[in-house]
Amino acid sequence: MDATPFSTLLRTESHDQHTEAEQSAFMSELLGGALGIGAYRRYTEQLWFVYRALERHWGALAADPVAGPFVQPELARVPELERDLDFLHGGPGWRPAAAPLAATEAYAARIEECARDWPAGYVAHHYTRYLGDLSGGQIIRGTAEKIWGFERKGDGVRFYVFEGVPNPAAYKRGYRRLLDELPVDDLEKQRVVEECRRAFTLNTDLFRALEPAGPLTA
Numbered sequence: 001m002d003a004t005p006f007s008t009l010l011r012t013e014s015h016d017q018h019t020e021a022e023q024s025a026f027m028s029e030l031l032g033g034a035l036g037i038g039a040y041r042r043y044t045e046q047l048w049f050v051y052r053a054l055e056r057h058w059g060a061l062a063a064d065p066v067a068g069p070f071v072q073p074e075l076a077r078v079p080e081l082e083r084d085l086d087f088l089h090g091g092p093g094w095r096p097a098a099a100p101l102a103a104t105e106a107y108a109a110r111i112e113e114c115a116r117d118w119p120a121g122y123v124a125h126h127y128t129r130y131l132g133d134l135s136g137g138q139i140i141r142g143t144a145e146k147i148w149g150f151e152r153k154g155d156g157v158r159f160y161v162f163e164g165v166p167n168p169a170a171y172k173r174g175y176r177r178l179l180d181e182l183p184v185d186d187l188e189k190q191r192v193v194e195e196c197r198r199a200f201t202l203n204t205d206l207f208r209a210l211e212p213a214g215p216l217t218a
Helices: 006-013 015-022 025-031 037-055 078-089 092-097 102-117 119-134 137-148 168-180 186-210
Strands: none
Touching: 006 015, 006 168, 006 186, 015 186, 025 037, 025 137, 025 186, 037 078, 037 102, 037 119, 037 137, 037 186, 078 092, 102 119, 102 186, 119 137, 119 168, 119 186
16 A cells, blocks of 8 residues: 555545535434434444444454554443433333344454454454444434434433543544554455445445335424
């Protein structure tokens, strides 16, 4: 590859897939207030399955030279998702009935496959989720607080609150440096770019699966 920093390459070469995910009908309608809190709750529930797949292999990946530097406890989202879901469901009784959509199952399965067999591919999924949560995820948080009256950075939106990251801008700079220093060759970096595109596409598939079957109404 050329002298372009890998973090820049990763962002620019996955731009189209990232934009498609961001502009999905489901997310546009949800954040536009056209869908009720039930849709937000269902989305949060599906994220729980995605992040369990992302985080359950951290113990095994921590010592890996490629993925290990990205295993950072301050990023963990599963506990926060569970707090949000307890709040959104009025208690912990939601767990026995929680079920992943087929698109969610496919997304989680690919993350787990990479976590087990291909650490560099896992990094692609880690990047698309956590850096997105620290960036565009903050827009989702603010919008959800306004639409549904959640307490600022409180129950219902704790998934988007990173208590262990007091300076998100500095943190993201450090994260991008880790990407730039990824200890793999150029061919492997191109494979990571392709996996990043795939991650965004899997996310888009999840959004499509969450779209209401009928006309979107307020």
